[in-house]
Amino acid sequence: MTPYFARQSGFGPLAAILAQSEGQRVVERLCREVGVTFEPDQPNRPLAFAGMSQLFERAARARGDGALGFRVGAGMRPEEFGPLVDYSLSGINLLHAIQRANRLVALQCNAVSLSLRVSGETAIWVFGYVRGTDGVHAQHAMHALPSMVRVIQAVVGLGPDGMGIELALSADPMTREVADLSDVAVRAGRPHFAVTFPSAWLRRARAQVVRPRVTLFDVHQHYVPRLPRSTREAVSLMLQSMVGIGDPGLDEVAFRFGWSRRKIQSDLRAEGCSFRDLVIEARMTRAMAFMREGRHSLVDVALAVGYSDQAHFNRAFLAYTGLPPGRWRARVAGP
Template sequence: MPDHIRVLPATAMGLTGSVPGAYVRLLFDYLARQGADAAVILGEAPPPPEATPSSYPALRWAGMLAAAARQLHDPALGLHVGASITPAHLGPLGYVLLASQSVLAALQRYLRYQRLVHDVSPVRTYAAEDRLILEWSDESRHIGLLANQCGLAALVQFARDITDSDVDPVAIHFVEPAPADVAPYAELFRCPVLFGQKATRVCFPASLLELPLRRADPALVAMLERQVEASLAAMPGPDHLLQTVRRCISSHLLDGESMLDQVAQELHVSGRTLRRWLHARGWSFRNLLEDTRRRLAEHYLRDTQLSLPEVALLLGYSEQSAFNRAFLNWSGETPRRWRLAARQAV
């Protein structure tokens, strides 16, 4: 293998925990082909093509896949959804990769724009013996097997598509334990698939880099790459997932202390999954709940038209005294004194 591709650069992105809206559209399309009512199964309307969000929280995406897998009784649903991807599903980025001059150029662009493809964990690419290896960071284990199925299946299918070949990986590694039925994995990947590994990996033969692309077009790449750069710049920041959970918490504050299940249900995941995702980001649900309440309390206290009992009620406290104690613990002041100081500072 030439020296200039011995080690390819890792992406510089940070974990934001999101997937492109195109993946959600892909899932809706797949369910429609199965004769299933995706809107009922997923609990939401399909994203219109002209208004598809640039990304969906990965937690929500994992929940959608889980809901669909339960309905279709298909534990390998992620594989089937991912394998149905085409360059068109990724919009301008898909055509930029397809029109690159070589597999190496397409791979380098994939690394550069990975946040637009699968913004859950950083990926590094390196060579080992006669293999080209794409390896995801430890964060990949937090999104779940279905989402990892979809991501790896989509990558392999995309490689086959842009090279117009039946290229097969040398090996596939999943961090999750082996499922009861591994036949769908063997059928799709046509290579050894190992489970319980230290990292999520796709190992391609090094000869992949020598394959020509079926539609190289440097002029098209130059034109579309500007759109791809704009899409990347519009991606949400690193706290996107936490902000989504905060918004759900805010809408359920009147449900009381046992709101975790309601928030998890709104995100289409189990309470256990929600706890695990928050723990991976240094939060417990209770701590995030209290921090969200604190932020909202300061916002409400600046509104002088709201009485203190009304603020307490909006934050989900049955008594103002409970709110007073909580706010004193957060700020070292009573709500009344904090409001007075905030008013004087204006």
């Protein structure tokens, strides 16, 4: 099964909204509870999708705001998703734009899917989740809908008349709150989260000529690093942010993925490695980065990557590289 990750940019203003109403300490507590950390200057940073979705749900409960996901989405500009949106909007018509977005959305989050259905005079653009993405994702799903509405409006150049939002939620105060925030009709009790519009809009001429600004190559170049495609890649990526902060244990990694430790161990064995191998690799990679960037003492490097003393670090480094750390650093530094 593909590990599920999303870009940090997908949070939009969630943390800011929560901090303003509940305080920064609440944000920090919820992030710890779901195993998520924010790096404000790294919007493309991959995060485990399970933690992202849980943070949306817990933030909504903390605020007592059933429409928080939609509120977050309403505060986001489609351009915040990077050149993927620019590339989609330069399609020759709405059908072409939606097809581009559907094909490329996995670059932003490989846990979600976009699909287009046509039923007579109605087109339904569905936001869903790939098989195996278990759990409740209502708040996360709602945050995508306002941007989908704006993409449609940007292409066809029309107002909200004729458009609608469908929610896979029962008709309750939450859906009424979404209706209050939206300028399009909202229908609850549907089998999916989706945006609807007249199917005739799909092939109508664009409202205005849009000069293409980005290519497909630009889109792929923007989404670097790419999202993990194997359990080994996913665990390695997760360990990079955990090395030196306590013991990067398997239970913590499994929690952040929303998987069982047994599944991770089984997948890693099938891929020819073990969790212990990846912990050592992550520690050594980080140690080498520290030794390249400055004259940190070897004691400081050892402690920074999670070893209790320099002697343990020296033995591990020698086993991993074939050289003692001091000699390795002298070679890398050169004359």
